[in-house]
Amino acid sequence: MAVVNYAKKEIQFKIVYYGCGLCGKTTNLQKVHESVPAKAKGNLTSLATSQDRTLFFDFLPLQTMSIEGFITKFQMYTVPGQVKYNSTRRLVLRNCDGVVFCVDSQVDKTQENLESWENLKENLELQKDNLDEMPRVLQYNKQDLPNVAPKEYLDYVLNNKETRIPTFMASAFKGEGVIETLNAVAKLVLQDFIDKH
Amino acid sequence: MGFMLTSDEHEQLTRDLDELLANAEARNVLLCDRGGNVIVSCGDSELENMDMVSALVAGSFAATKQLALVLGEQEFTAVFHQGAKISIFISGVGEEVLLLALFSDETNAGLVKMYALTACRKFISLFRDIMSREQIKIDDPTQSFKLTTGPIFQE
Numbered sequence: 095m096a097v098v099n100y101a102k103k104e105i106q107f108k109i110v111y112y113g114c115g116l117c118g119k120t121t122n123l124q125k126v127h128e129s130v131p132a133k134a135k136g137n138l139t140s141l142a143t144s145q146d147r148t149l150f151f152d153f154l155p156l157q158t159m160s161i162e163g164f165i166t167k168f169q170m171y172t173v174p175g176q177v178k179y180n181s182t183r184r185l186v187l188r189n190c191d192g193v194v195f196c197v198d199s200q201v202d203k204t205q206e207n208l209e210s211w212e213n214l215k216e217n218l219e220l221q222k223d224n225l226d227e228m229p230r231v232l233q234y235n236k237q238d239l240p241n242v243a244p245k246e247y248l249d250y251v252l253n254n255k256e257t258r259i260p261t262f263m264a265s266a267f268k269g270e271g272v273i274e275t276l277n278a279v280a281k282l283v284l285q286d287f288i289d290k291h
Numbered sequence: 292m293g294f295m296l297t298s299d300e301h302e303q304l305t306r307d308l309d310e311l312l313a314n315a316e317a318r319n320v321l322l323c324d325r326g327g328n329v330i331v332s333c334g335d336s337e338l339e340n341m342d343m344v345s346a347l348v349a350g351s352f353a354a355t356k357q358l359a360l361v362l363g364e365q366e367f368t369a370v371f372h373q374g375a376k377i378s379i380f381i382s383g384v385g386e387e388v389l390l391l392a393l394f395s396d397e398t399n400a401g402l403v404k405m406y407a408l409t410a411c412r413k414f415i416s417l418f419r420d421i422m423s424r425e426q427i428k429i430d431d432p433t434q435s436f437k438l439t440t441g442p443i444f445q446e
C-alpha cells in the first residue's frame with residue numbers, strides 16, 4: 095500500500111521479487127543496484143546466510159520523479175525462496191504494491207516454480223490481497239542456460255489465464271532483461287495508483 | 292489502501308514526534324508502517340539511511356511478533372535493542388504502525404520508554420482517524436496525480 099506524504103511531496107511504493115529458491119531474485123536486485131544512476135538509488139542491504147542464500151530479505155531503495163510534483167520512492171525487496179522460510183515471505187509481502195515473479199526457466203525447475211506461484215497466491219490471500227488484481231510481471235530468468243523450457247511451455251504452466259501477465263525473458267546473471275522487468279512492474283504500480291486515486 | 296497524509300496531519304505528527312524527541316532526549320524518532328515504509332521521521336539528519344533502518348526494524352519487529360505467538364503471547368508490544376553507543380526502542384502503534392526511537396548511551400532508557408509509550412497512545416488515535424478517512428478532499432490542489440513521460444529507470 096502506497097504511502098503518500100503531501101507535506102514532503104513524496105509517494106512510496108513497495109515492490110517484492112518472489113520466486114522459488116535460487117531462481118535469481120537477489121541477482122536481479124544486485125544488477126538493478128549496479129545499473130541505475132547513483133542519484134536514483136540507496137544502498138543494497140542483504141540479510142543472507144553464509145552461503146549467500148536470502149535469510150530474511152534484500153532491500154534496495156530507489157527514487158524517481160515519475161509522478162508530477164512528487165518524489166516517487168520504490169522500496170524494492172526480495173523474499174527468501176527456500177520453502178522453509180514461508181513465514182518470512184509473508185512478513186516481506188506485507189503492504190506490497192507490486193510483485194515480480196522470477197522464474198527459474200530450467201526445465202527441471204517447473205514444479206518448484208509452480209509451487210512458489212501457488213504459495214504467492216496463498217500468502218497474498220492471507221493478507222486479503224489477490225494476485226489477479228495486484229500489479230505483477232513474470233520474468234523468465236536464466237535464459238543463458240542451455241536447458242531452459244520454451245516460453246510457450248512456461249506460459250502454459252504459469253500464464254494461462256485470459257488476462258495475460260506481462261512476461262520478460264532475462265538473464266539476471268548477465269544483466270539482461272533486468273531493467274526492462276523493473277520498468278514494467280514500476281509502470282504497472284504507478285498506473286494502478288493513478289487509477290485508484 | 293495506504294497512508295495518505297494531508298499537510299495538516301503531517302504537521303501534527305511531526306510536532307508530536309519533535310516533542311517526543313526533546314522530552315526523551317532521543318537522537319531520532321520515526322513512525323513507519325509495518326511493511327517498513329517511513330511515514331514521518333524527525334531528528335539527527337546525519338542518519339540518512341532511515342529507509343533502510345525502518346525496513347530492518349519492521350522486519351525484526353515482525354519476526355519478534357512470530358516469536359511472541361510461538362510463546363503464547365499476542366505480541367511483544369515493545370522491543371528494546373541495547374548497544375554500546377546507540378540503542379533502539381520500538382513499539383507497536385495499533386495494528387499498522389511502528390514507533391521507533393534511537394537514542395545514545397547518555398540517555399536514560401526508562402525515560403525513553405515512558406515518553407514513547409505516552410506518545411504511542413496519542414498516535415494510536417491519530418492513526419485511527421487517518422486510516423478511517425476515506426479519501427483526501429478534492430479541494431486539495433495536489434489531489435490529482437499525473438505520470439511524467441519517459442522511462443522510469445534508465446541504465
Ligand SMILES: Nc1nc2c(ncn2[C@@H]2O[C@H](COP(=O)(O)OP(=O)(O)OP(=O)(O)O)[C@@H](O)[C@H]2O)c(=O)[nH]1
Pocket residue numbers: 113114115116117118119120121122146147148149172173174175176235236237238239264265266267268
Ligand atoms: N546462469 C544463470 N545463473 C543465474 C541467473 N540468475 C541467477 N543465477 C545464479 O543462481 C544462483 C542463485 O541466485 P540468487 O539470486 O541468489 O537466487 P535467489 O532467488 O535470491 O535465491 P534465494 O535467496 O535462496 O531465494 C546464483 O549462483 C546466481 O549467480 C541467470 O540468469 N543465469
Ligand SMILES: [Mg+2]
Pocket residue numbers: 119120121147148172173174175
Ligand atoms: Mg536471494
